[in-house]
Amino acid sequence: MSVESLRCKECGExxxxxxxxxCERCFGPLEVRYDHSGLDAAEVKRRIQAGSQGxxxxxxxxxxxxxxxxxxxxxxTPLVKADRLAERLGLEAEVWVKNDAANPTHSFKxxxxxxxxxxxxxxxxxxxxxxxxxxxxxxxxxxxxxAGLESYVLVPANLEEQxxxxxxxxxxxxxxxxxxxxxxxxxxxxxxxxxxxAFVNVNLRPYYAEGSKTLAYETxxxxxxxxxxxxxxxxxxxxxxxxxxxxxxxxxELGLVSGEQPVFNGAQAQGCSPVATxxxxxxxxxxxxxxxxxxxxxxxxxxxxxxxxxxQARSSGGAIDSVDDEEIRAxxxxxxxxTGIFTETAGGVTVGVLAKLAERGDIGAGERIVLYITGEGxxxxxxxxxxxxxxxxxxxxxxxxxxxxxxEVVA
Amino acid sequence: MAVTVKIPTQLxxxxxxxxxxEVSGATVGEVLDAVxxxxxxxxxxxxxxxxxxxxxxxxxSGEDIRFQQGLDTVVGESDEVTIxxxxxxx
Numbered sequence: 001m002s003v004e005s006l007r008c009k010e011c012g013e014x015x016x017x018x019x020x021x022x023c024e025r026c027f028g029p030l031e032v033r034y035d036h037s038g039l040d041a042a043e044v045k046r047r048i049q050a051g052s053q054g055x056x057x058x059x060x061x062x063x064x065x066x067x068x069x070x071x072x073x074x075x076x077t078p079l080v081k082a083d084r085l086a087e088r089l090g091l092e093a094e095v096w097v098k099n100d101a102a103n104p105t106h107s108f109k110x111x112x113x114x115x116x117x118x119x120x121x122x123x124x125x126x127x128x129x130x131x132x133x134x135x136x137x138x139x140x141x142x143x144x145x146x147a148g149l150e151s152y153v154l155v156p157a158n159l160e161e162q163x164x165x166x167x168x169x170x171x172x173x174x175x176x177x178x179x180x181x182x183x184x185x186x187x188x189x190x191x192x193x194x195x196x197x198a199f200v201n202v203n204l205r206p207y208y209a210e211g212s213k214t215l216a217y218e219t220x221x222x223x224x225x226x227x228x229x230x231x232x233x234x235x236x237x238x239x240x241x242x243x244x245x246x247x248x249x250x251x252x253e254l255g256l257v258s259g260e261q262p263v264f265n266g267a268q269a270q271g272c273s274p275v276a277t278x279x280x281x282x283x284x285x286x287x288x289x290x291x292x293x294x295x296x297x298x299x300x301x302x303x304x305x306x307x308x309x310x311x312q313a314r315s316s317g318g319a320i321d322s323v324d325d326e327e328i329r330a331x332x333x334x335x336x337x338x339t340g341i342f343t344e345t346a347g348g349v350t351v352g353v354l355a356k357l358a359e360r361g362d363i364g365a366g367e368r369i370v371l372y373i374t375g376e377g378x379x380x381x382x383x384x385x386x387x388x389x390x391x392x393x394x395x396x397x398x399x400x401x402x403x404x405x406x407x408e409v410v411a
Numbered sequence: 412m413a414v415t416v417k418i419p420t421q422l423x424x425x426x427x428x429x430x431x432x433e434v435s436g437a438t439v440g441e442v443l444d445a446v447x448x449x450x451x452x453x454x455x456x457x458x459x460x461x462x463x464x465x466x467x468x469x470x471x472s473g474e475d476i477r478f479q480q481g482l483d484t485v486v487g488e489s490d491e492v493t494i495x496x497x498x499x500x501x
Contacts, residue, residue, distance in 0.1 A: 010466070022496035024421045027457060027466045029498035131500055185500035186470065190493070193420050202499040237501020285465045288477050302475065304498045307465060 002038060003063045006030040006206055009308070017063070019123055019203040029304065030206045032063040034250075041255040048221065055111055055214040061250060062214075063207045068118035071146045074110035075214055077102040079222040079370070084338040085351075089358040092365040096228070098219060098372050099341050105142045105166070106376035107135035107297075107344075108240065112211035113200055117143045119207040120198035126150060127197040131188035133181050133236065133297045134163035135375055140200055141170035152197065154184050160296060162379045180291060182302045205239075205304075212240045216247025219370050220257050227252070228370040230263040230363070232354050234346045235275050235320065236298040238305030241266055244372070245312050262370075264312050265362075266320035267353035269295035269345075273322040275306045279313055280320075286310070294325045294383050295345040297375060319362070323352035331355065332377060333387055342377030350374075414442050414486050417493040425452035439469060440482035442492050457494065468497040 006015040010028025021030050044060055051057025054073035062068065078099045086095040103110040113136065120128050129152040130140045137153045144151035153167055157176030168174045177184045192202040200208045220227060227248055235241050245264055251257045268276040271293030274286040286306035291299035303309070313320045323331070331351030336342050343351070350371055357363050377384065393399040416432045426432060432449060436442035447454040457467045462482075469476045470493040476484045486492060 020421075022419075022421050022466070022498050024424060025456060027421065027464055027496050027498070029466065181500070182475070183473070186468075186473070186475075186495065189419075189495050189499045192499075199499075201501060205499060239501045288475060290478070300501055302468070302497065302500075304466075304500050 002034045004033045007033045021205045058217045070114040072104045074103040093367040096370045101376035105138040108374040109135040109139040112208045113139035113143045115211035116200035116204045116208035125198035129197045129199045131185040137167040141167045141172035145170040209239045212243035213247035216244045229367045230369045232265045233372045235266040236300045237303045238309030241309045264316040264318040267350045268322040269293035270322040270324045272299045276320040276322040297346045321353045327352040344375040344380040347373040439484045466497045
């Protein structure tokens, strides 16, 4: 295993591989550092292909000294070619959808939580916890249950009912906080100082974030060990966005893939767009916002990795755009109609931004684009209510015929 | 006027292990200056060129000062000033 240390992303100060996340010298975020110099690309590739059918096949690039344990192994979700979506948007590009709703708790959060919970166990923690906008809550409660750990899940009390139900069922201590996500996050940051718990996205955040790199590895592997030309990825804290980029870079550095790094397009909801705003204004910090959007899973007004997401979009030649609630609903509908994939509001944001890029003419003919669909439509049912009408009829043929008399019949 | 400032774990090496510091000041800027006067090491750790570093959050009784008047935010007698790393969550 090639994991080496924790290192401050701002000032470079090194730390031991413990439960810490902020630099004592400058408060910058800590990140896991690896030494991959001992790895042989051909051997790594063989190890991956012979590995498990999930994220542990990428263990060479994950922050463990031993073999990670997690009974609910996520990953290897479908990468689907979406020709009809491309056609509807008038794109002569190759559009692929990475359907990460096909994970154990139906969102990409299973990846980061599997890594964090395995690390928590390696570090000897008995209790895991998190601050969540919903999907993370589901994942922490489920993975803790599977691992036999106690858990505390803190969420804004006004979360979608589906996300609350799909959390409480696992027997976690579900705590609804009267406030928004940023209030919950502050509270958890304070609790992490006094409770001997592994807060997956606070004191274990450097490890947790590493799980997102597996989305890049899978994408490259599923494209036949090639890089896409462009990715469209939702941004909440900005961690997923920057770690997917890091995943592609790591594999390029090792020689597992070659060529230009993809262009990174970020997607935010207009009602919570601190990162898109910073990108548009040319700032290197994000001004916090009070979220007001149906895309609750992206409703982080004070995004920890916002500055790095802005840098990633700029340096890759991409952009960060935002879409309003109507465009989010239309995005959910468009993806469902053209691919058979029913996504949650965050996915609607991603599809909405793809539509915006298509309309603006940002996407070249022949480009290969990957769209990261990070969550499941059944978790945000309110967003789809009233988007179609059911035909209600009596149980006889006449009733059906009169409703559908314009349709063709056999005889 | 005494104000309680909560010091996060990461900075306690600079306060001799203290989790709270009592100082005087009418604004967040004044309060922080008073903290720096008492514990010199802290200034460089959380500020740069007179501003807070980009991964430092400061709250007055739970409310982020960036939604108020930043370092000019007024601090009252019963207020608590909390310094926290901004690199959690998501």
